[in-house]
Amino acid sequence: MRTPRLRTVHPVLWAGWAALAAGAVLCVIGWYGISGERYAERQLPYLASCTIPGAALIIAASVLLTHGRTTVAAARVDELYGLLVDAEPADADASGPAVTAPLAVSGDxxxxxxxxxxxxxxxxxxxxxxxxxxxxxxxxxxxxxxxxxxxxxxxxxx
Known part of the structure; x- marks a missing residue:
């Protein structure tokens, strides 16, 4: 019987969520700063310091979240493969093919x-x-x- 293991969140996923939150906050700050200025030359600092880096963080977050999920999925596949390989008999000869007893031998x-x-x-x-x-x-x-x-x-x- 397999014992349940604790599922941990991959660090790349945490980094992705943090980058997404930081990017969203920067975009909101940039929008708020731009909306309060009438002239374009006074809006540029908010655009350069908040909105563009915020958008870049959101894009980076999407890449990190995608990579983190594929990494977690690959780890699960590796775990399942390990369980499959462990199902083979431990006393199998390395020199020849493994001979296993049949699962059922009843004649009925x-x-x-x-x-x-x-x-x-x-x-x-x-x-x-x-x-x-x-x-x-x-x-x-x-x-x-x-x-x-x-x-x-x-x-x-x-």
Missing amino acids: LLMVPGGTLWHRADCPLVAGKAEAVPVDAKLLASGELGPCPICEPAEETD
Whole structure:
């Protein structure tokens, strides 16, 4: 069973949100300063010192937020891949292919009503399910049910 790990926010995301907030504040200050001046030559200092840097910070924030989200997504994919690789047996020989025991070895075949697969009785997909019933020979002969890819029951096990 996998234990939940605490999700942490990536530092690039924090930097992106901080840059977005700072850029928005600068743009508001620049707008307020420009709106109070009548002549263009008195508006230029507000434009140069607040509005343009604020817009640049907003653009930088969008880049940081986009990069941070892709980094977080890549970390999640790496974590899932690590879990997948860890699922392999630990005692596998490095010299040859890993031979694993079958998941299910029972000779009894079961199906779930309305399902499309038939399973061995000890298959993890039907084990413990009260609605699992023995396979109907007519459904098996007609080809309406396929073998389960997890437990891989043999067709001659009827």
